[in-house]
Amino acid sequence: MNPQVLPSILLLISAAHAFHYTDLAQYVDSHQDEYVEMLRDWVAIESDSSNVQKRPELHRMMETVAQKLRLMGGTVQLVDIGEQELPDGQTLELPKVVTAQFGNVSSKHTVCIYGHVDVQPAKLEDGWATDPYNLTEINGNLYGRGASDNKAPVLAWIHAVEAYQALSMDLPVNVKFVIEGMEETGSNGLDAMIMAQRDTFFSEVDYIIISDCGWLSRRPSLTYGTRGNCYFFAEVEGPEQDLHSGVYGGTVIEPMTDLIGILDTLISPSGKILIPGIREAVAPLSDEEWKMYQDIQFDMDNYKNKIGVNQLMYSNKVDLLAHMWRYPTVSIHGIEGAFSDPGTKTVIPAKVTAKFSIRQVPDMDPAMVKKQVTDYLHSVFAKRRSPNKLKVTMVIGAKPWLADTHHPLYEAGKAAIKRVFNTDPDLIREGGTIPIARTFQDVTGKSIIMMPIGGFDDGLHSQNEKMSRYNYIEGTKLFIAYLNEVSQIKRTSV
Ligand SMILES: *[C@@H]1O[C@H](CO)[C@@H](O)[C@H](O)[C@H]1NC(C)=O
Ligand SMILES: *[C@@H]1O[C@H](CO)[C@@H](O)[C@H](O)[C@H]1NC(C)=O
Numbered sequence: 001m002n003p004q005v006l007p008s009i010l011l012l013i014s015a016a017h018a019f020h021y022t023d024l025a026q027y028v029d030s031h032q033d034e035y036v037e038m039l040r041d042w043v044a045i046e047s048d049s050s051n052v053q054k055r056p057e058l059h060r061m062m063e064t065v066a067q068k069l070r071l072m073g074g075t076v077q078l079v080d081i082g083e084q085e086l087p088d089g090q091t092l093e094l095p096k097v098v099t100a101q102f103g104n105v106s107s108k109h110t111v112c113i114y115g116h117v118d119v120q121p122a123k124l125e126d127g128w129a130t131d132p133y134n135l136t137e138i139n140g141n142l143y144g145r146g147a148s149d150n151k152a153p154v155l156a157w158i159h160a161v162e163a164y165q166a167l168s169m170d171l172p173v174n175v176k177f178v179i180e181g182m183e184e185t186g187s188n189g190l191d192a193m194i195m196a197q198r199d200t201f202f203s204e205v206d207y208i209i210i211s212d213c214g215w216l217s218r219r220p221s222l223t224y225g226t227r228g229n230c231y232f233f234a235e236v237e238g239p240e241q242d243l244h245s246g247v248y249g250g251t252v253i254e255p256m257t258d259l260i261g262i263l264d265t266l267i268s269p270s271g272k273i274l275i276p277g278i279r280e281a282v283a284p285l286s287d288e289e290w291k292m293y294q295d296i297q298f299d300m301d302n303y304k305n306k307i308g309v310n311q312l313m314y315s316n317k318v319d320l321l322a323h324m325w326r327y328p329t330v331s332i333h334g335i336e337g338a339f340s341d342p343g344t345k346t347v348i349p350a351k352v353t354a355k356f357s358i359r360q361v362p363d364m365d366p367a368m369v370k371k372q373v374t375d376y377l378h379s380v381f382a383k384r385r386s387p388n389k390l391k392v393t394m395v396i397g398a399k400p401w402l403a404d405t406h407h408p409l410y411e412a413g414k415a416a417i418k419r420v421f422n423t424d425p426d427l428i429r430e431g432g433t434i435p436i437a438r439t440f441q442d443v444t445g446k447s448i449i450m451m452p453i454g455g456f457d458d459g460l461h462s463q464n465e466k467m468s469r470y471n472y473i474e475g476t477k478l479f480i481a482y483l484n485e486v487s488q489i490k491r492t493s494v
């Protein structure tokens with residue numbers, strides 16, 4: 001071999017294995033306008049999963065994602081997950097799930113990135129300042145439906161892989177993607193797909209990464225828990241048909257009065273759940289947790305302003321955060337069957353159905369909660385000695401999810417955040433439910449991390465949703481740094 005070639009080959013080999021963060025970060029900075037253009041193309045596709053008229057757009061969105069990953073040299077599949085049944089009995093093809101794989105080196109860890117590219121509905125008339133499907137940059141913010149939830153985070157992961165490729169650096173870990181198109185309407189078909197591929201696509205996966213949530217403040221966050229949800233219907237049925245209150249009022253025991261009577265026994269005005277056994281099941285707040293909440297940047301006044309109230313259930317930060325994330329609560333959502341048109345019709349409804357839900361936290365168990373709620377409401381109802389009939393059903397029972405913040409996956413996250421943002425993260429939970437995290441955990445048995453890059457004020461699901469250019473670009477760098485940190489995790493600690 002020509003002796004002059006050898007050193008340059010050695011240099012190439014070492015370049016392929018070393019992690020040059022600064023080069024990668026520079027590459028990202030110099031390509032940011034392309035990244036914004038790609039986000040513009042994705043936002044322009046109206047991939048609204050709740051609107052059946054938009055289903056062709058949703059199919060086009062999944063094809064666009066697959067094509068992008070194919071062009072990058074990934075092993076890509078569009079997985080058929082069947083059909084969806086509509087209320088009118090018709091069926092509609094579900095958007096395929098995109099899976100992809102980059103790298104297949106058995107000595108490396110394999111991460112699987114989950115994301116979704118469907119969006120909530122949006123119309124200019126809803127009160128958007130700009131066309132929701134025409135990405136518009138104003139003062140460093142990129143406004144558009146799905147920009148933050150969840151198109152830019154999915155793209156940021158793709159750009160992270162692209163940056164390694166562009167600089168001919170080996171990916172420090174094998175990277176898989178699972179991108180779906182039904183998240184906003186309950187991930188129809190995804191559970192079955194994960195179950196079916198448990199021993200194939202998911203068998204070599206070590207860690208699952210979800211970036212489908214946001215920070216709590218201007219400081220980056222790592223999310224380590226989400227609440228579950230048990231959703232109930234309580235139906236009270238009385239007379240055979242609706243009655244006129246002038247004619248029958250005073251003679252019948254009204255279903256609505258019964259229903260409101262029992263609903264009022266679920267939770268006290270100060271937020272205490274009155275159903276026996278629920279509070280007892282909740283894991284106690286540890287000193288370490290208390291301290292974590294104390295350290296979180298959170299502005300109570302901002303929070304009040306954002307939701308337009310002048311008083312909250314709790315007046316100090318730790319209590320408020322704890323009740324947002326790690327205690328259960330009861331919310332009453334509505335009553336069906338009640339007269340709800342404007343005006344003063346004097347009807348006594350014959351049958352009314354209340355809808356309420358209880359957010360779930362460790363160590364509550366939905367099966368137990370179902371029994372506790374049903375038994376309790378029947379006992380309260382029995383005391384009323386009403387001749388009406390009560391029926392309680394639980395229609396959703398989603399478990400909470402909680403990770404260990406000292407797991408190597410989280411330590412790697414803290415290190416990556418330190419490198420890119422030069423700060424420690426807020427360690428936070430989500431009050432809402434991301435059922436897919438729990439499914440991944442239960443079905444695959446793999447460890448999961450939630451690593452958001454969305455801002456605290458991105459307006460997910462509401463008007464003027466945005467992603468800041470800063471979060472998009474620095475978030476891409478975070479993902480680049482994170483892949484390297486994950487590669488350092490010792491095999492024994494998997
Ligand atoms: C990865 O390697 C394994 C083991 O050699 C093989 O079974 C699998 O098909 C490969 N996957 C891809 C996407 O190349
Ligand atoms: C998006 O908005 C810009 C700025 O208002 C406008 O110039 C452009 O034509 C719009 N694009 C589409 C596809 O509507």
Ligand SMILES: [Zn+2]
Nearest residue numbers: 149150183212
């Ligand atoms: Zn989302």
